[in-house]
Amino acid sequence: MRIFSRISHKLIITFLLISVIPITIAGFYSINLATQSFEAITLENTQFDLFSSAEKIYDFINYNESDVIFLSKSPAIRDYFFAKATHSTSEIERWRKLLQEHFLIFCESREIYEKIAFIDANGNEIICIEGDGLSFFNKPYDELTNVASQQYFLETMKLENDQSYITVSSTSPTSKTTLVTYATPVFDTLGNNRGIIMTTMSAEFFLNPVKYSFDLNDTPKKRSSLFLISNTNVYLAHRVGEDIKTGEIVEIATFVLSGDKNIISGESGTLTDQKNWIITYTPVFIDPNNKDEFLVLVEVIPRDVVFSNVESFTNIFILLIVVAIFVSIIAAIMVTQTITRPLRELVRGTRKLAKKDLSYQINIPSDDELGFLARSFNEMGKELQGSYTILEDKVKERTRRLQLANERLNALVQELREANLQTKEASRLKSQFVSNISHELRTPLNAIIGFSDVLLDEENLTDEQQDYLQTILKNSENLLQLINDMLDLSKIEANKMEVVYQKVKLDELIRRVYKLMTPIAKDRNITMVIESDIIPEIKVDKTKLRQILINLLTNAIKFNKEGGLVKTTVSYYDDNKDYLKIEVSDTGIGINKKDFEVIFDEFRQIDGTDTRDFEGTGLGLAITKKYVEMLGGKIWVESKMNEWSKFVFTLPISQKEETNNEKDTHS
Ligand code: ADP
Numbered sequence: 001m002r003i004f005s006r007i008s009h010k011l012i013i014t015f016l017l018i019s020v021i022p023i024t025i026a027g028f029y030s031i032n033l034a035t036q037s038f039e040a041i042t043l044e045n046t047q048f049d050l051f052s053s054a055e056k057i058y059d060f061i062n063y064n065e066s067d068v069i070f071l072s073k074s075p076a077i078r079d080y081f082f083a084k085a086t087h088s089t090s091e092i093e094r095w096r097k098l099l100q101e102h103f104l105i106f107c108e109s110r111e112i113y114e115k116i117a118f119i120d121a122n123g124n125e126i127i128c129i130e131g132d133g134l135s136f137f138n139k140p141y142d143e144l145t146n147v148a149s150q151q152y153f154l155e156t157m158k159l160e161n162d163q164s165y166i167t168v169s170s171t172s173p174t175s176k177t178t179l180v181t182y183a184t185p186v187f188d189t190l191g192n193n194r195g196i197i198m199t200t201m202s203a204e205f206f207l208n209p210v211k212y213s214f215d216l217n218d219t220p221k222k223r224s225s226l227f228l229i230s231n232t233n234v235y236l237a238h239r240v241g242e243d244i245k246t247g248e249i250v251e252i253a254t255f256v257l258s259g260d261k262n263i264i265s266g267e268s269g270t271l272t273d274q275k276n277w278i279i280t281y282t283p284v285f286i287d288p289n290n291k292d293e294f295l296v297l298v299e300v301i302p303r304d305v306v307f308s309n310v311e312s313f314t315n316i317f318i319l320l321i322v323v324a325i326f327v328s329i330i331a332a333i334m335v336t337q338t339i340t341r342p343l344r345e346l347v348r349g350t351r352k353l354a355k356k357d358l359s360y361q362i363n364i365p366s367d368d369e370l371g372f373l374a375r376s377f378n379e380m381g382k383e384l385q386g387s388y389t390i391l392e393d394k395v396k397e398r399t400r401r402l403q404l405a406n407e408r409l410n411a412l413v414q415e416l417r418e419a420n421l422q423t424k425e426a427s428r429l430k431s432q433f434v435s436n437i438s439h440e441l442r443t444p445l446n447a448i449i450g451f452s453d454v455l456l457d458e459e460n461l462t463d464e465q466q467d468y469l470q471t472i473l474k475n476s477e478n479l480l481q482l483i484n485d486m487l488d489l490s491k492i493e494a495n496k497m498e499v500v501y502q503k504v505k506l507d508e509l510i511r512r513v514y515k516l517m518t519p520i521a522k523d524r525n526i527t528m529v530i531e532s533d534i535i536p537e538i539k540v541d542k543t544k545l546r547q548i549l550i551n552l553l554t555n556a557i558k559f560n561k562e563g564g565l566v567k568t569t570v571s572y573y574d575d576n577k578d579y580l581k582i583e584v585s586d587t588g589i590g591i592n593k594k595d596f597e598v599i600f601d602e603f604r605q606i607d608g609t610d611t612r613d614f615e616g617t618g619l620g621l622a623i624t625k626k627y628v629e630m631l632g633g634k635i636w637v638e639s640k641m642n643e644w645s646k647f648v649f650t651l652p653i654s655q656k657e658e659t660n661n662e663k664d665t666h667s
Contacts, residue, residue: 123147125147152196177203445479
């Protein structure tokens, strides 16, 4: 299916170039930027959360410390010291037991201490309560030991009032967990250092304040793991997040407890280069005055938990970009369709117009330029249709008129044909009549000429008689000539004149004709010359050529002046030497230019007093012209009035048996 024409392809590609590509580039650039910022913010939040957790742990440690200090200032201890100073041994023991009872109640109320001991200034345990967190009991009197050599004792004894010593270095013999020891010195009312109060608790409790927030339902933190270690890389406590496999925990724990330099540096920070986790760490300073010993809270969060929001944000963003691209593609197609639909309609219209379907109306109802174009196009179609109708009507009218004219012409042709037939018939009758009459006239004329000749030989004729006879003879000869000429002409016109070709030596023929003419020329003292460089032998109808020459030479002598010159010149007419040119010139009266054509017509003699002195029939040149044309040549005249005339005719040298038509081609 052809949805788009080529122009729509171009438009769509253009739209896509200016919309989809920028959207894609800008979109993905924004995603990248936003993701990076979002990740950074998320990590900051994670870090901040860890700070809060560390604060809670710190508060918890402080609270425990105040607990111990509070215990060291208990009135029961004061009473015990008082009794020890003033009372008997049994009385002291009673007060000790009372103090022991007080400690036991304290332990049971707190439930976090594993051990609470009162140690005198010599390092002897006076009271020692031990427990497992749930039940507590007094250490039997005989099991009480001296701890004077213990570091916590020595360190605590150095402290002032309200100061405490906290350490994490020992391990519980019962639970095997790391123990935290709190110790504070005990002073009597006189300000004498009378020993120390020492408590131990499992370090696991340190995570109690934060565990709650990690175990809340619907929080991603449920999957996080927490580690509490000391900066000397002693393990204190941990909390394992949900959904973490054992292998992974071991891996995480190994990494955390390996004491990575970053983690135990005392700074806060985040490690993001671990494969599936984000590790956040922050120090928890137990003793503000002691920066050498502190705890490190480490949170290990699965990467996907941290960046779950980022990931969903990225997904939404990508979805938005895809939607934007999709929308711009749809928009591009729709815009293109909107533009090209009218164009296609226009193209359809032009095709219809090209196929002469002028009634087709382009349907583009819009008011824009294309709509205007379509309306103009429709109007043009209508006008064309109108013009065509008028044109067709005109063509029909012209055709009708032409038919009429044609019919008239046919009728005319028919008339002409009939007239022609009649003319031919008349001509035939005329020729026959001329031929009959000539024949009829020639017999008596020959008799007249013959008898006149005989009579002229009579010796006893008077001069007057001789004159009459001479006149009879001359007029008879002229009449015979006229009859002969008319006979020839009618033969030519009736196509009865045949052409017989034979080889002729031209110079010889001319010389013979000259011989014939010499007596007449001599009569008028006219010189006759032949001028010819070539002596060609041509194939020609000898009789007709002879007649042509006689006619021309007769005129040249006849219309010459007394003592004039007649000259015959033979040369080649063309470069190919296919034709001869024969010129007969004289120094006579000349011919007016306007008469150059008419003198070749039958019975045409030039009017004028000069010519009318000459005898003639007016047929000589007409016959001459016809003969020349029969022989395949042409004839014309050149002249200067009162000075000279020149009759020129051409002849093909090698005559073939040509038809008259072929000869006409040359003429
Ligand atoms: P005609 O028998 O009168 O000589 P032609 O047909 O031979 O008839 O000549 C026609 C006319 O052409 C002549 O009457 C004459 O006026 C003119 N003509 C022919 N030849 C010459 C010539 N050589 N010089 C001058 N006029 C000529």
